[in-house]
Amino acid sequence: MNKLVIVFGGDGFCGWPTSLYLSKQGYDVVIVDNLSRRNIDKELGCKSLTPIQSIENRIKAWKDVTGKIIHFELEDISQNYNAILELLKKFKPSAVVHFAEQRAAPYSMKGQLQKRYTINNNINATHNILCAIVDSGLDIHMIHLGSTGVYGYSSVGLEIPEGYLKVKVDVNGEDKQMEIPYPPHPGSVYHLTKTMDSLIFGYYNKNDNLRITDLHQGIVWGTETNETSIDERLINRFDYDGDYGTVLNRFVMQAAIGHPLTVHGTGGQTRAFIHIKDTVQCIRLAIENPPKKNERVKIFNQTTEQHSVHELAKKISKLSGAKIRYFVNPRKEDRDNTLKVSSKSFLKLGLNPTKLNEGLMNEIHKIASKYENNCDKSKIICNSVWKKDMIVDTIGSETPII
DSSP states (O other), X not given: OOOEEEEETTTSTTHHHHHHHHHHTTOEEEXXXXXXHHHHHHHHTOOOSSOOOOHHHHHHHHHHHHOOOEEEXXXXXXXXXXXXXXXXHXXXXXXXXXXOSOOOHHHHTSOHHHHHHHHHHHHHHHHHHHHHHHHHTOOOEEEEEEEGGGGOSSOOSSOBOSSEXXXXXXXXXXXXXXXEEOOOOOOSXXXXXXXXXXXXXXXXXXXXXXXXXXXXXXXXXXXXXXXTTSSGGGOOOOOOSTTTOOHHHHHHHHHHTTOOEEEETTSOOEEEEEEHHHHHHHHHHHHHSOOOTTOOOEEEEEOOEEEEHHHHHHHHHHHHOOOEXXXXXXXXXXXXXXXXXXXXXXXXXXXXXXXXXXXXXHHHHHHHHHTGGGOOGGGSSOOOOSSTTSOOOSSOBSSOOO
16 A cells, blocks of 8 residues: 655644554555644744744654654745645655645735635645645645535534434425435535535546545544653644634633633534544544546545533633623524534544543643743733624623623
8 A cells, every 4th residue: 555645734733643643553644734834833923832943954853763764845835836736746656645725714814915815725725735646646635624614504404424414305296315414504615615515525526436434523622642741842833822722622721820711702602623643543544445447526524522612621621710791702603502423434433532521631731831931911802803894892791791
């Protein structure tokens, strides 16, 4: 079996630990990245809480501690199509993993510049990879990191299936059963791009018989994996700001520095979650269980549990003594929702989920405490709103905001 994998976006929050994990598992890994996330740090004036080495130092550190070589190519795949095609012809990977998209919903709603960047970057990157696979003539399996956010966050009262929904259609008075892609309800420009990705995948799968796996991932929590914790030079990103910080990591960091936990609205929003250690394992399982030739796009819900935001805040508050403060929700969404997401496929393939527990939250707390001097407290409150007429609440309230 050809075990060479190209990881597009391999310098990012999910891409970096995945690259190390695959390398440790015996894969030959090539990272392709334009380092745009580092440039966005400069744009926002906010760095990772953890100190991130240059990509060259990261790769050198990995070789120093493991003896394994990871190749790196600096390319903007949303703009340089020929570079992608040449990379595929040169390395002839069995699979490509596509992380190379702007990944934050709040950032995608920040303004017209960020909205247009998110659309241009994400859609062009996806389409260029698919076009290059077709042009190369190679049989390459594409694994894409999507989002459970494409399903929307409303109370539909059913367990959301993995990509496809069984429906009955009345045909001349007779019920006919069929499966259709689950109706999307994107709640941000970022989620819109993930929805558009799905349509593009369906087309290239049908027209060119490409083998594609689309992973609808929940919100990632945690920051370290077994591989990134070997050496401090390998440490992963820890985003805590209002644009890129994920909710549980933000809460733990806020508790570590004595900042109130920032809950939006009532905190009744339910979200799907997955630990970063499970993310990297799911990618490997997807690589090793590709769709058969002529099989439809394979869709996995890459999530292990669901919690309401208020429930998470109460857990952190109980453990740390941190106060909870409520802020006007900057998003345009239902005040409360229930969310049930089916995620049986990865369990059947052998995933042993990392569930939310006190020990792991303490582990994140230690990391946040260690690097708390790197925190810019002015970046904690989310200042990206979904509509121009929405206010940015920087004061908050002691009680839920309805």
